[in-house]
Amino acid sequence: MTKLDCENSSYQTKNNANTIILRNWTFAWVITMAIAAFSPKFIWDFNTALTIAAVLINLAVGFKMLVANRDYLRGLDEMQRTILLEAMALALGVGLVVGLSYELLEDIKLITYQPEIPHIVFLMVITYGLAVVSGHRKYQ
Amino acid sequence: MKNRLKVLRAERDWTQAQLASALGVSRQTINAIEKGKFDPSLPLAFKAARLFNLAIEEIFNDEVEAL
Known part of the structure; x- marks a missing residue:
């Protein structure tokens, strides 16, 4: 043993x-x-x-x-890697989609302040964290 | 996919952690496979088959577990 x-x-x-x-x-x-x-x-x-x-x-x-x-x-291992890669894919997708829409808001005068990259990074980090937790729960 | 991993492990009186160690994966992965929530890759299935000295189809079958 x-x-x-x-x-x-x-x-x-x-x-x-x-x-x-x-x-x-x-x-x-x-x-x-x-x-x-x-x-x-x-x-x-x-x-x-x-x-x-x-x-x-x-x-x-x-x-x-x-x-x-x-x-x-x-x-x-393969399951842990799957969880993290799915979380990364989701964070990247959310960052891209929301980031571009967020940037657009200023161009079309719906917001008056300059969109900042750290806002998107923060959103991606939160998304990634939630997706990792969700992934682990899914396979529990 | 259904599997007999839990039964085979219990027959040998191994813990999930011990089986995980032998297969080079985490204990959580063994738990997920035993519960049918995660299907192992072919290399991992072959590794398990070698460990238990069984054919893959004697451990895993593609019958969907009844809910």
Whole structure:
């Protein structure tokens, strides 16, 4: 029965490792995003070279985060992967459809303020979270 | 799709977590398959068949579970 011992599960171990790697790259991406957003104004007074460097570093770390996310998805079992991919598809669809309609609202003068990308990102995150919860409940 | 995974597991006195470990999937996936809520891929079905030393059709059949 040792072979079946869940504590030695290679799936679980690999999944935990992938989760930690994804968490670390996501954290690094958030930090580099904050540096790129606030440092030009508060630290180096819009020095062009430093600002470009901060943006490039943010993009590079963001790319590593995407790779970590891809590896995380590949490491999941087929049901978990199905749940997350369906959630991602729904979040992308909602972001696209609602995002374009939202942008249109200003063009046709139904709203007076400028639509912001963070509003759509927030909607996509909420949609993704709800879809993941719903997916897990569906297969419970 | 119906399957005998729960019966076969119980005959060997394995927990869902132990079977999940042997098949390289999560316990939630084993639970969903046993309940007929998730149909495994062909590679996973073959893996289960090898683990239990049975043919795939002795574990899985495409008869829809009665509601």
